[in-house]
Amino acid sequence: MPSRDEIFEKVKTALVDALGVDDDEVSPAATMVGDLGAESIDFLDIVFRLEKAFGIKIPRGELFPEDVLSSSEFVTNGKVNAAGIAALKSRMPFADLTKFEANPSVQNFANTLTVEDMVRYVQGKLAG
Amino acid sequence: MRWFWIDRFDEFVRGRHATAVKNVSLAEEHMHDHFPGAALMPNSLIVEGMAQTAGLLVADAIDYNRRVVLAKVANAEFQFDAVPGDSIRFHASILDLKPTGSLTRVTSKVEDKVQGEAELFFAHLEPGEGVPKLFEPNELLQWLDQMHIYDIGRDEAGQPLVRPDW
Structure with a gap:
């Protein structure tokens, strides 16, 4: 299983690609909506990217x-x-x-x- | 008037990839003011051509059962302007397809040069999710005929696509 830091890096890549934010904006404490500007359609995009990056299945409604x-x-x-x-x-x-x-x-x-x-x-x- | 920003498909492989052509003409009205003496096709309309190419590919893959709506344009980059006389070829591939949405990648080429590229994310909405019906079936079929999808389209096994009986 990947370490917490490895997971963070992949999550960061997914968020940078999905939200068009800079690397350094994606801190652990940043809020998805308030700080990173995620809108509802972005969550669908983020789900796609996390599923691909980690090889997991995310059922609708589980993350949000x-x-x-x-x-x-x-x-x-x-x-x-x-x-x-x-x-x-x-x-x-x-x-x-x-x-x-x-x-x-x-x-x-x-x-x-x-x-x-x-x-x-x-x-x-x-x-x- | 309808919002057509591709002229026809030259290649259409169900669920995989497709190539559409758009011939840029000085006869298009928007060219007259954009810009006088130096007409060029706005890249926003090139994105629309990309979205029509990829959107039809996705809609076909889910059997036109949901509304395929362009939700996000990611990482769009353009290298040069398309001008009257250019023949733009849009090549779209499906990167990921799920019931709720799809991720596609589209390039636009003029001759052999990459003019632009973008990742387009589509949401697939069920009727009643705030989206009105986008097409009457006969109008949609008319458009698909005009695009030559059932003349040149193939399924994943290489068999010709069957024109639906709507």
Whole structure:
């Protein structure tokens, strides 16, 4: 299994190619949407590139759980409710949701995912 | 008026690659102002020609079941301008094809020189995902006929493509 640094380098290449950002912008703490400017269509592109780079399969909704965020069961008045948070945690064990829990409005979610989350996600897939 | 930026296909291999031709003419209206006395084809329209070449290749590969929408243009580079009298050849290859999207690479050549290249990413949308119906079946078929896809197209086994009965 590749080391964490090797995974980071490949994730960085995928993000540089998909988002047209510079190498040095892709730091572990950078947020996908806020810092790197990823839009929804970019996530589809990123999924393609990660699958190819690592030889993994990424089912729709696994990396970015759009179905949870648009479900009336999990969202109340524009905020992800307790059941939704539980669903996100179980679906996204690779993501640090601490900050999001403090203000769980759906709009905020876009600024939750970081580059490090991507790395952890790939680590989990390769280990799994 | 329709938005046609390729004239015909010369090669079409289902799910793999295709070559389309675009003859640049001073009769095209946009040439008259772009630029007076020094007409050239805007590279944005060359990207559209690339997208029509690759987009039809992808749409055929998924049996026209979803809307194939150009979602991203990545790494586009151009070496020189295409001008009236040039015959541009677009060559598109499918790099990756999934139900939700596809990644293609397209080059444009004038004679043997690479004029431009780009990676084009298409999203495949199901009806109802915010995209209106793009074509009536008979209009689409008319376009495919005009592009000679069923005259020169082959499937992966080398057999002629069968014209659909829409």
